[in-house]
Every structure is written in structure tokens, then in C-alpha cells.
Amino acid sequence: MEVRLLVTEQHASSSSSTAVIPHTAPVPVPKDKDKPNKRLASCCLRGEPQQCRFPGAESTDFQAVNQAYEIRRLRKEVDNWKEKYEKLQSQLGRSGNASDAFQVLESSKNSLPSPLPSRTMSVASGSDTGRRGSELMAIDEKSHLHFGAPGLTTVINEFTNMHVKGSAANLHQMPEALDILSARNPRGFPFPTLWKATDGLGAIWNCLPPVDEVLLYIEAYRQRAQCAYPYIYAELQDDEVLRRFLEGGVQNAEKQPSLLALVLISIALGIQCSVYHRRGFKWVTGAMEEDRRFSEVYFAAAFQTLRIMGFSARPDALTLQTLLMMLPYLTNSGRCCDAWVVHGMAIRVAQSMGYHRDPTLLRPSPPPDDAHVRRILWWWVLYQDVHLSMIFGRPLGVSGIGDVLPPELVTPMPATFREFVMPYTVLMRQMLSTDELSEVAIDQLTEDAQGLLKGLPPILQFDPETWTRDDFSGPPWPRNMLAVLHASKVHNMVILLNKRRKDLEHKNQRHGSQGIGLQRILTSCRTILKCQEFMHKHARQGLLCWFSNQCWFNASMILGLNILDHNDYPELESDKQELRKSYVRFQDEAHLGIHDLAAIAVDHLGRMFQQVGIPMEGIEYTDTTSDMVEMAVNSSPESDHKGIPQSNGYGLRIPDTLFRNGDICNNSWHRV
Incomplete structure (x- = not known):
């Protein structure tokens, strides 16, 4: 006689939700039905339902696993290995000799545990009855920033560790990558919201300077910064088109918010790249910082415009161009970490619009001009990806280049795009991957x-x-x-x-x-x-x-x-x-x-x-x-100023509170 027990487990997969367990003799069903069901569920989850046997009256040593105890034990083990790892790192930093430092693990090298998932926060073991909240320790400010190899900002330290011998390497304190990648006086608000969101685009529109001044800044961008971008944006080339857009009032901005964002970021870039020329073709002490307070207003306005238009859900080509134009502005301002984040958004925006697919495969296929722009912008996304990944020593943001063919040699084609940008991108991807x-x-x-x-x-x-x-x-x-x-x-x-x-x-x-x-x-x-x-x-x-x-x-x-x-x-x-x-x-x-x-x-x-x-x-x-x-x-x-005055843009400056170190700007909230 064969008894079949059918058990359905809610969390088990469909293939293992039912299990048939044969027995050669009748097995009495225990009064406590929870124990057999739980025991059988565990076996099913492990993929071994046939090996499951209910405990009989003669075997009473089976007990439920104390999960809280096991978790605390594993945390304590993780902390133990973390202490050994930090000790190893400190010895490497003092001696510079890896062979001396690895003696720390010599006594326990045969009892290495299986790899465990890395933890973002350090957790103390505490007592078995302690609360989990009391076990949390402070977060290391630099532990969440990954600077790997090869990286532009870490090559000095790597060259020292691999090449410089003896005590020479200890004579000089090497620069920290985090200090190089961020401004010496970090801003508390990297993307400040200087206007109320409820005011919409009208408040942003009012901060624009007069039309003639806007055209002067855009012309400065075309002459001095456009070489840093892949495509001569048609929307920024015709002054008459821009004049009609700007003179049409806020109604035009509501119809084309992405064009407003593109105009604002071009103003910020025009101000940044013309500091030298507007001071009589020479650098003046303090001029760069003074004009940056001016340009930051329009950079913040461009980002606020993207927020209001919901660029993550309704992007277009101008949105992608605006995000790509933000990258050199941020890096030249000493805000490389912010540029890394913005480019991540640009990658997702490009992929959401299908820029990683060849235009000829899309249905309906875009016109030839649009297809050419799509190819160039996607290859520029790849180029910026390898560029920023090389700077930080971080993984590539785009896992594959997609199926987009290189852009054809038609006008407009940026200088050295085919001769340098595309082959350099391929070589850098080979090196970084x-x-x-x-x-x-x-x-x-x-x-x-x-x-x-x-x-x-x-x-x-x-x-x-x-x-x-x-x-x-x-x-x-x-x-x-x-x-x-x-x-x-x-x-x-x-x-x-x-x-x-x-x-x-x-x-x-x-x-x-x-x-x-x-x-x-x-x-x-x-x-x-x-x-x-x-x-x-x-x-x-x-x-x-x-x-x-x-x-x-x-x-x-x-x-x-x-x-x-x-x-x-x-x-x-x-x-x-x-x-x-x-x-x-x-x-x-x-x-x-x-x-x-x-x-x-x-x-x-x-x-x-x-x-x-x-x-x-x-x-x-x-x-x-x-x-x-x-x-x-x-x-x-x-x-x-307690905010940005709405007065045609003359004399606009970011408030001083955004440019000083202090309680309002030290990002202390993330340590709570």
C-alpha cells in the first residue's frame, strides 16, 4: 500500500510546488500538520522532495532552525573577516609590500568561508537579544564610491604601489581620488531647485536675459565650446529661429520645453567658456568663480525645466542633447561625480528612445536626417561612457554597443569623428572591459x-x-x-x-x-x-x-x-x-x-x-x-538674495549659501 501526500507551498516554484513521497508502509499523519508541511516545503525549495522523511516518534531531535541566531552568527563572521581585511589594507599602506601584509591571513588560510554578499553598511554583531537598529554603525563616506583600475584619478597611486620601491613611496602623501573628482569646496546642492515647482515654466522663463544677450551667449558657445560636442545642433544654429522662439513668450516654452532646456544649458556653457574673452582675452583673478555663480543659475534652470517636463517619461532628442551638453560643464566645474550621474541618465534616456537600435530596423523608419542624428548621438553616448569610465575606473554604463552602424560621412559631420572618436571608443571599450x-x-x-x-x-x-x-x-x-x-x-x-x-x-x-x-x-x-x-x-x-x-x-x-x-x-x-x-x-x-x-x-x-x-x-x-x-x-x-529674483536675468547670482561650507551645505543629512 502506498500513501501519497500532496502539499502545495505558496513560495515554491510551479515545478516543485507538489511533491509525491512514496512509502512502503502507511505513515500516520501527525496531529501537528504545520511541521510536516514546513519540513516538506524546505525540501522542495532545495530541489530534493524525494529525500524528505517525516520524523517519527523515535526521532525527536529535529528542531526548527533559529534564523535570528544564524543571521547574527553570520554577521559576526562577516565583521571578523572585515577586521582582518582592514588590517591587511593598513599593512599594505604602511609597508607597500604585499608579501608582508598577507601574513595576516596565514594562520587561517585553510578555513576561508564561502564568498558572502558584500554589505554596504557595517553591522556589529551585538548580543543575541539586541535590536537590529542598535547594531548599525556609521557609514564610511568614501566606502560607497568605487575607484577601480584603470582609472585616470587612481593611476598615481597604482604607479606608486607597482613601481616605486623602498621608502620613497612613503615620503609623499598621494592624492585621494575623491578629492580630485570633486570641487575643493563641495556644493551642498549639486542640482539646486531655485524655483517653486508649482510655478511651472513661467518662473524659469522670467530668469532669461534679454534676447540679444541670449544670442550673444549662444554665439559664444558655438565659437568656443561646440567643438566638444558630436553634432552641430540645428536648433542652436539659426538666430532667427531662436529669436522667434524667445520673443514668443512662455507659451513657446510650454509647447517645446526641451528646446528651452537646450537654450538654457547653452547659455550656461557660453558664460563658462567665454570668461577669458570677456575679460579682454586674459585670465583675471577670481573671474572664473564669479562668473560661475552666474552660469549656475542657467544650469539649474535647464535641469529644473527637464524636471517639469518629466524627461524620464517623455524624452526626446533635445532632452538627450541637453543632458550630453551638461557633462563638460560639470567636469570643467570640478563636479565629475555629478557628471557621472547625469551621463547615467543620458544613457537611459537614449535607450528608452531606441537610440541603441539601428534606425533601418525601426518601424516606421525615421527620415535619413533623423537617422543620421540618431547614429551620431548614440556613438557619442558610447564615447562619453568610455571617457567617464576611464576617468573613474568604474564599469562601463553601456554593456554593449548595440546594433547601430557608424554614421555615414554626410554633412554635418563633426571634426575627427570618424578618424578619432569612433575608433578611440572601440579601443577604450576593449581596454576597460x-x-x-x-x-x-x-x-x-x-x-x-x-x-x-x-x-x-x-x-x-x-x-x-x-x-x-x-x-x-x-x-x-x-x-x-x-x-x-x-x-x-x-x-x-x-x-x-x-x-x-x-x-x-x-x-x-x-x-x-x-x-x-x-x-x-x-x-x-x-x-x-x-x-x-x-x-x-x-x-x-x-x-x-x-x-x-x-x-x-x-x-x-x-x-x-x-x-x-x-x-x-x-x-x-x-x-x-x-x-x-x-x-x-x-x-x-x-x-x-x-x-x-x-x-x-x-x-x-x-x-x-x-x-x-x-x-x-x-x-x-x-x-x-x-x-x-x-x-x-x-x-x-x-x-x-533668498531666492532668484525674477527680473529679466540681469545680475542674477546663485545665493551665497549654496557656495559656502557650513551646516546648510555640508551634506550632513546622509550621515543620519
């Missing part, structure tokens, strides 16, 4: 990257010896800026690639001799410093570019660290001279207040020169930290 690269793969990618510069038009090929002469008259803006940016990106890629080689030092020769990887790194660093020299001599309006400054800072630090480790090599004196020149240039930028990163570079390079004895004849080291803070606070008169 691979955890480990063999030396053969590194050599191949290095050769392909250097080939990108050779494939550029001759007028855009940066020649360090020729372009840095005082009497050089090269291509006009923006071609000279494009040439320098392309050279900086390629040589930065060479540095990130070759620091992963295993032969930075020749093992068969005397200690400290340079290997192939190190030679490539140092050569690229010297070329990048030549780019800095050219910019300071012939293209000073481009000094606000954050990416260029970061490349110059990395090159200077790597050359300095190499001098620490190699006391004698043929290029020693020339490298010291280049470092002195770089330090003077960063001092100039920091004094003028062009960039927060310049002040960070002055601090680190100056301390390095002092600590390791690099001669600084004729150079005075000054700590610019306090000067930059004072300049940021006092660059404009005290403002009593």
Missing part, C-alpha cells in the same frame, strides 16, 4: 592607440617640438584644442595600458633599470607636459578643461615618483626641468582661480619637491589651500 591583459594584447592596443594620432589630418597632428615654439602659428581655435586633446587622450591611454605590464623593471639587469612599459609611460608623460606648455603659450582660453589639467597633474606626479626611484638616468635633468615648469604653470592657474585642480597640483608637487630635494631655484612654494577657499567665498559681494 578586460580585467587582465597579456603583454601581447597591451602592445597591440598601444600600437593601435598611437596609430590613431597618425591617422589624423596633418593639421591636427600635435608635434611637441614644433608646436611649443614661441613663434609657432598653428591651426586656429578649435582645431589646436582638438589636436592637444586627442594627443592627451591617446598618451593617457598608453599610460593606463602599460602600467599593467609585468616588466616595468628589467629583472635581468641592475635594480632600477627601466623596462619597456616604464619607458612608454615616461615618454607619454613628457609628451603630455608638452601639451601643457603649448596650452599655456598659444591656447590659454582652454586652460579651464578639467581633463587636460588632470592629465598634466598625473604626468607630473609620475615623473616625480620616477625621479624618487631612479637617481641616475639619461633624462633625469630634463625631467626635473620639466617638473619645475609644470609647477610654475599650475601656480599660475591656481593664483588666477581657473581651476580647483590646479591648487591641488600645486600642493602635492610643492611638497614633493621639498621632501625629496628636487631643486626649485627661483620657485617659491606656497600653500594655496587657504587662498583658494578665501577666493571662493569672497570672489563676489555678499548677496542677500
Whole structure:
């Protein structure tokens, strides 16, 4: 006789919701039916219903699992391993030798537990009867920011750990990636809401300057910043179209809110990129910070317009263009982390509109002009994705490039898009998507990257010896800026690639001799410093570019660290001279207040020169930290604005409370 028990479990899958358990003899059904059902449900969830047996009267040692106890035990084990990991990290930081630090786990290496999911917050074990709320500990401010490898802002520390030997690496405190990627005086409101949401677009419209002034700012954007974007936006090219839109009143904004957002962000960019020109073609101390208070109003207005129109649910091409235009504005303002988040939204907006699909596969297919714009914008999304991922050392935001073919060579086509942007994007995706690269793969990618510069038009090929002469008259803006940016990106890629080689030092020769990887790194660093020299001599309006400054800072630090480790090599004196020149240039930028990163570079390079004895004849080291803070606070008169006045935009400034460190701006709410 066979007894069949049918048990249905609500949480089990359909394939395991019913189980048939054969028995050779009748089994009496227990009075407590909950225990058999729970026991059978557990077996079903494990996929072994046939192995389930009800406990009989003779076996009474079965007890329910105490889940609360098990969770507390596992938390305690996790905290134990976390303490060992932190101890290991501290030893790595002090000694710089991994073999010494790994002795911490030597005694327990045979009892390693299975991998557990990582926890965002640290949880103390506490007593078994303690509440879970009392077990929560403080959140580390930097623990949730991932800076991996290869990354532009972490290459200095990685080069030090992998290459610099002995006590030289401990003589200088390495810069933190978080400090480099955010402004020295962080803003409490990265995307401030300066208007009431209930006021709608009318309040934002009233902050616009007069029409003629708007057209002047948009013209400044076209002449000085449009080279940084993939597509010559048709909506911003015709002044008559813009004039009709602006003179039509707020009704036009309500009909085309995304066009209003595009106009506002172009105004912000026009103000940012014309600071040098509006001061008589020279940099004036404090002018950058003063005008940033002005441009931030229109950046905030552009973001508020996107909020009101519900861009996440009803996006269009102008919405995507607005988000992409925000990226260089944010990075040049020292707000790279904000740019990372905004680009994530741009990726989702592009995918929601199907920009990752080839236009010919869509039904109905868009017109040829629209299809061309879709291709260019999607490839620019991919380009910005690899660019920001390379800066942070974070995973790519787009897992695949989609099935979008490269845009055809038709007008309008941005300069060097096919020659540089698209092949550079493919190479960077190959580098960033691979955890480990063999030396053969590194050599191949290095050769392909250097080939990108050779494939550029001759007028855009940066020649360090020729372009840095005082009497050089090269291509006009923006071609000279494009040439320098392309050279900086390629040589930065060479540095990130070759620091992963295993032969930075020749093992068969005397200690400290340079290997192939190190030679490539140092050569690229010297070329990048030549780019800095050219910019300071012939293209000073481009000094606000954050990416260029970061490349110059990395090159200077790597050359300095190499001098620490190699006391004698043929290029020693020339490298010291280049470092002195770089330090003077960063001092100039920091004094003028062009960039927060310049002040960070002055601090680190100056301390390095002092600590390791690099001669600084004729150079005075000054700590610019306090000067930059004072300049940021006092660059404009005290403002009593409690909001943004609705007065045609003249004299608009962000309130001072948004630009100061204090209780209102220190982001203290996230520590609660």
C-alpha cells in the first residue's frame, strides 16, 4: 500500500510546488500538520522532495532552525573577516609590500568561508537579544564610491604601489581620488531647485536675459565650446529661429520645453567658456568663480525645466542633447561625480528612445536626417561612457554597443569623428572591459592607440617640438584644442595600458633599470607636459578643461615618483626641468582661480619637491589651500538674495549659501 501526500507551498516554484513521497508502509499523519508541511516545503525549495522523511516518534531531535541566531552568527563572521581585511589594507599602506601584509591571513588560510554578499553598511554583531537598529554603525563616506583600475584619478597611486620601491613611496602623501573628482569646496546642492515647482515654466522663463544677450551667449558657445560636442545642433544654429522662439513668450516654452532646456544649458556653457574673452582675452583673478555663480543659475534652470517636463517619461532628442551638453560643464566645474550621474541618465534616456537600435530596423523608419542624428548621438553616448569610465575606473554604463552602424560621412559631420572618436571608443571599450591583459594584447592596443594620432589630418597632428615654439602659428581655435586633446587622450591611454605590464623593471639587469612599459609611460608623460606648455603659450582660453589639467597633474606626479626611484638616468635633468615648469604653470592657474585642480597640483608637487630635494631655484612654494577657499567665498559681494529674483536675468547670482561650507551645505543629512 502506498500513501501519497500532496502539499502545495505558496513560495515554491510551479515545478516543485507538489511533491509525491512514496512509502512502503502507511505513515500516520501527525496531529501537528504545520511541521510536516514546513519540513516538506524546505525540501522542495532545495530541489530534493524525494529525500524528505517525516520524523517519527523515535526521532525527536529535529528542531526548527533559529534564523535570528544564524543571521547574527553570520554577521559576526562577516565583521571578523572585515577586521582582518582592514588590517591587511593598513599593512599594505604602511609597508607597500604585499608579501608582508598577507601574513595576516596565514594562520587561517585553510578555513576561508564561502564568498558572502558584500554589505554596504557595517553591522556589529551585538548580543543575541539586541535590536537590529542598535547594531548599525556609521557609514564610511568614501566606502560607497568605487575607484577601480584603470582609472585616470587612481593611476598615481597604482604607479606608486607597482613601481616605486623602498621608502620613497612613503615620503609623499598621494592624492585621494575623491578629492580630485570633486570641487575643493563641495556644493551642498549639486542640482539646486531655485524655483517653486508649482510655478511651472513661467518662473524659469522670467530668469532669461534679454534676447540679444541670449544670442550673444549662444554665439559664444558655438565659437568656443561646440567643438566638444558630436553634432552641430540645428536648433542652436539659426538666430532667427531662436529669436522667434524667445520673443514668443512662455507659451513657446510650454509647447517645446526641451528646446528651452537646450537654450538654457547653452547659455550656461557660453558664460563658462567665454570668461577669458570677456575679460579682454586674459585670465583675471577670481573671474572664473564669479562668473560661475552666474552660469549656475542657467544650469539649474535647464535641469529644473527637464524636471517639469518629466524627461524620464517623455524624452526626446533635445532632452538627450541637453543632458550630453551638461557633462563638460560639470567636469570643467570640478563636479565629475555629478557628471557621472547625469551621463547615467543620458544613457537611459537614449535607450528608452531606441537610440541603441539601428534606425533601418525601426518601424516606421525615421527620415535619413533623423537617422543620421540618431547614429551620431548614440556613438557619442558610447564615447562619453568610455571617457567617464576611464576617468573613474568604474564599469562601463553601456554593456554593449548595440546594433547601430557608424554614421555615414554626410554633412554635418563633426571634426575627427570618424578618424578619432569612433575608433578611440572601440579601443577604450576593449581596454576597460578586460580585467587582465597579456603583454601581447597591451602592445597591440598601444600600437593601435598611437596609430590613431597618425591617422589624423596633418593639421591636427600635435608635434611637441614644433608646436611649443614661441613663434609657432598653428591651426586656429578649435582645431589646436582638438589636436592637444586627442594627443592627451591617446598618451593617457598608453599610460593606463602599460602600467599593467609585468616588466616595468628589467629583472635581468641592475635594480632600477627601466623596462619597456616604464619607458612608454615616461615618454607619454613628457609628451603630455608638452601639451601643457603649448596650452599655456598659444591656447590659454582652454586652460579651464578639467581633463587636460588632470592629465598634466598625473604626468607630473609620475615623473616625480620616477625621479624618487631612479637617481641616475639619461633624462633625469630634463625631467626635473620639466617638473619645475609644470609647477610654475599650475601656480599660475591656481593664483588666477581657473581651476580647483590646479591648487591641488600645486600642493602635492610643492611638497614633493621639498621632501625629496628636487631643486626649485627661483620657485617659491606656497600653500594655496587657504587662498583658494578665501577666493571662493569672497570672489563676489555678499548677496542677500533668498531666492532668484525674477527680473529679466540681469545680475542674477546663485545665493551665497549654496557656495559656502557650513551646516546648510555640508551634506550632513546622509550621515543620519
